[in-house]
Amino acid sequence: MLGATLTTQEGALGAALLLIAAALALAAPVLWTGDPLAMIGRPLLSPFADASLPLGTDRLGRDIAAGIVHGARESLFTAVTVAVVALLVGSSLGTIAGYLGGLADECIMRIADAVQTVPSFLLALAIVSAAGPSASGVIAALAASAWTAPARIVRAEVLSLRQLAFVDASRLYGRHSLAIAFTVVLPNALAPVIALAAIIVAGAILSESALAFLGLADPNRASWGAMIAEGRSVLRTAPHVILAPGLALLSTVLAVSLLGEGVAKAVARRA
Amino acid sequence: MNRALRVVARRCIAAVPTFLLVALAAFALLEAAPGDAADAYLAQTGGDLGFAAELRARLGLAATWPERLLGFFGSLLGLNLGQSVIFNRPVLAVLGERLPNTLLLMSATILVATGLGVTLGILAGARPGGVRDRVLSTAALTLLAMPNFWLSLLLILGFVVKLGWFPIGGIRTIGAQLPGLAAGFDVLHHLVLPAIALGAGYIAIYQRTLRAGMIEAWRGDHVRAAHARGVPRRAVIWRAVARPALLPVVVLFGQQMGALVGGSVVVETVFSIPGMGRLAYEAVVGRDALLLVGVLLTATCVVLLANLIVDLLLVRLDPRIGAADA
Numbered sequence: 337m338l339g340a341t342l343t344t345q346e347g348a349l350g351a352a353l354l355l356i357a358a359a360l361a362l363a364a365p366v367l368w369t370g371d372p373l374a375m376i377g378r379p380l381l382s383p384f385a386d387a388s389l390p391l392g393t394d395r396l397g398r399d400i401a402a403g404i405v406h407g408a409r410e411s412l413f414t415a416v417t418v419a420v421v422a423l424l425v426g427s428s429l430g431t432i433a434g435y436l437g438g439l440a441d442e443c444i445m446r447i448a449d450a451v452q453t454v455p456s457f458l459l460a461l462a463i464v465s466a467a468g469p470s471a472s473g474v475i476a477a478l479a480a481s482a483w484t485a486p487a488r489i490v491r492a493e494v495l496s497l498r499q500l501a502f503v504d505a506s507r508l509y510g511r512h513s514l515a516i517a518f519t520v521v522l523p524n525a526l527a528p529v530i531a532l533a534a535i536i537v538a539g540a541i542l543s544e545s546a547l548a549f550l551g552l553a554d555p556n557r558a559s560w561g562a563m564i565a566e567g568r569s570v571l572r573t574a575p576h577v578i579l580a581p582g583l584a585l586l587s588t589v590l591a592v593s594l595l596g597e598g599v600a601k602a603v604a605r606r607a
Numbered sequence: 608m609n610r611a612l613r614v615v616a617r618r619c620i621a622a623v624p625t626f627l628l629v630a631l632a633a634f635a636l637l638e639a640a641p642g643d644a645a646d647a648y649l650a651q652t653g654g655d656l657g658f659a660a661e662l663r664a665r666l667g668l669a670a671t672w673p674e675r676l677l678g679f680f681g682s683l684l685g686l687n688l689g690q691s692v693i694f695n696r697p698v699l700a701v702l703g704e705r706l707p708n709t710l711l712l713m714s715a716t717i718l719v720a721t722g723l724g725v726t727l728g729i730l731a732g733a734r735p736g737g738v739r740d741r742v743l744s745t746a747a748l749t750l751l752a753m754p755n756f757w758l759s760l761l762l763i764l765g766f767v768v769k770l771g772w773f774p775i776g777g778i779r780t781i782g783a784q785l786p787g788l789a790a791g792f793d794v795l796h797h798l799v800l801p802a803i804a805l806g807a808g809y810i811a812i813y814q815r816t817l818r819a820g821m822i823e824a825w826r827g828d829h830v831r832a833a834h835a836r837g838v839p840r841r842a843v844i845w846r847a848v849a850r851p852a853l854l855p856v857v858v859l860f861g862q863q864m865g866a867l868v869g870g871s872v873v874v875e876t877v878f879s880i881p882g883m884g885r886l887a888y889e890a891v892v893g894r895d896a897l898l899l900v901g902v903l904l905t906a907t908c909v910v911l912l913a914n915l916i917v918d919l920l921l922v923r924l925d926p927r928i929g930a931a932d933a
Contacts, residue, residue, distance in 0.1 A: 450629050450632070455865040458906055461891050465890075589754075
C-alpha cells in the first residue's frame with residue numbers, strides 16, 4: 337500500500353514535502369532551543385538581514401524561523417490527533433450503525449446528519465468557547481465534526497460486507513455480534529477510510545490555524561495562524577511577517593493533499 | 608410537480624430531528640458556558656447579589672435544568688432567542704441586521720466559485736492528461752491548500768495596499784449618500800475581494816469535480832456515437848461530456864453550504880463585513896452565549912434551506928430524482 341502510493345507522482349512529492357515538515361518539527365527543540373515566543377532581536381527585522389535570524393523577526397522581535405518550526409510541531413500534532421480521534425470514533429460508530437442496524441443505526445445517523453448540517457467551523461467555535469482555548473479543547477472542537485465522514489463510509493462498507501459468507505461463518509461460531517463487527521467486518525472496511533485520513537488532516541491543519549488566527553487557540557504555544565494574525569497589523573510595512581507562516585501552512589496542507597491523492601490513486605489501482 | 612412535492616416533504620421530515628438535535632446541542636452549550644447571562648450582564652453594569660438573584664429569576668435561569676430546557680424550547684417556538692449581552696438588544700434583531708450581508712457575500716462567492724470553477728473544470732476536462740489539465744489540476748490543489756484568512760491578507764496586500772483598486776473592508780462606503788444603482792455597485796465593489804477569498808477553495812473543488820465527471824463521461828458510448836456521427840469536438844465536449852458532469856457539481860453545492868457559512872467567520876472578520884460570521888466571532892470573544900446560539904441556529908436554518916433549494920434544482924435537472932420508486 338505504502339509502496340504503491342509512493343510510486344505515484346503525487347504520493348512521492350507529498351511524502352517528501354511532509355517528511356521535511358515532520359523532520360523540522362521533530363528537530364525544532366534541538367535546533368531552536370529556547371522559547372519561540374521570547375524576544376530575541378530587533379523588532380521587524382527583514383529576512384536574510386541577519387544570519388542567525390534567517391526569516392527575520394516580528395513586531396515583538398521574536399524569531400520567525402523558530403516560530404515556524406515550533407508551529408509545525410503544534411500544527412502537525414493537533415491535526416494528526418484530530419484525525420486519529422475522528423477515525424477511531426467515526427469508524428466505531430459507523431461499524432455499530434451498519435452492523436446492528438435498527439434503532440442504533442437510526443440514532444447514530446441522525447446525530448451525524450445534525451453534525452453535518454451545522455457549519456463545522458461554527459461548531460468548533462462553539463466548543464472552543466465552552467471548553468476554553470486549550471490544545472485539547474481545539475482537538476475536541478475539530479474532531480467533533482470530522483468523525484461523520486469516516487462513520488458514513490464505514491457504515492456503507494459494513495452494510496455491503498455483512499451479507500458475505502465469512503461474516504455468516506463467524507456468526508455460526510456463536511460469537512457476539514459486536515465482536516464480529518469489530519474484529520471481522522471493520523478491518524475489511526478500512527481501505528477507503530485511509531484516503532479520507534489525509535483529507536481530515538489537511539482540513540484540521542487549516543481549521544486549527546483559522547482558530548489560532550482568531551485568537552482562540554492556546555496563546556502560549558507557537559502557531560502559524562497566530563503568527564499571521566500578529567503580522568496583520570504590520571501588513572503594509574513588513575509583509576514578510578505573514579508570508580513565511582502562510583507559505584509554511586500552504587506547503588504543509590498541499591503536501592498532505594498530494595499524499596492523499598497518491599493514496600486514492602493507489603487504492604483505485606488495486607481495486 | 609409531484610416529484611418536487613415529494614422531495615420537499617422528505618427534506619422537511621428529515622429536518623425535524625436535525626433541528627431538534629442542534630437545538631439540544633445549543634442548550635448544552637448555554638449550560639456549559641462559563642457563567643450565565645446574568646453574570647455577563649452584571650460584569651458590564653455591576654450590581655449586588657440580590658440583584659443577581661432577581662435577574663436570574665427574570666431571565667429564567669434559577670430553575671433546574673429540565674425546566675430550563677423546556678423554557679429554552681418554549682422560547683424557540685415563540686422565536687424568542689433572548690437578549691444579546693454585548694449589543695444589549697434582542698438576538699433576533701441583531702441577526703436580522705447581519706444575515707442579509709452574509710447572504711450577499713455567500714451569493715457573490717457562489718457566483719465567483721461556480722463561474723470560475725466550471726470554466727476551469729471544462730478547460731481541464733476537455734483533454735484529460737494534457738498540459739493544460741496538469742497545470743490547472745496543480746493550481747486547484749494549491750488553491751485548496753490555501754488558508755482563506757491568509758489569502759484575504761494577500762489580496763489586501765496586493766489589491767488594496769499596493770494597487771489601491773478595492774476598499775480595504777466593510778460592505779459600503781461609510782457616509783456616502785449614493786443614488787440607487789451607484790449604491791449597488793458600491794456594495795459589489797466591496798464584495799469582490801471577500802468573495803474571491805471565500806470562494807477560492809470552492810473554485811478548486813468545482814473544477815476537480817467537473818473534471819472527474821468529464822473523464823467519466825468521455826468513456827460513455829454516447830460520446831463515441833457523437834464522434835462517429837461527425838459532431839465537431841467542441842460540440843461533443845459541451846453537450847455530451849460537460850453537461851452530464853454538471854450534475855455532481857450541483858449536488859456538491861448543497862454539501863458545501865455549511866463550509867461556506869463557516870468560512871465567512873474568518874473572511875468577514877478580516878474584511879470587517881458586518882455579517883453573521885463576524886457576529887459569531889464577536890459573540891465568542893464577548894462571551895455572549897445566547898448570541899452564539901442564535902448564530903448557530905440561524906446558520907443551521909440557512910444550510911437546511913439551501914439544501915432544499917438545491918434539491919428542487921436537482922429535481923428539475925435530473926428526471927430520476929424523486930420518482931415514485933426512488
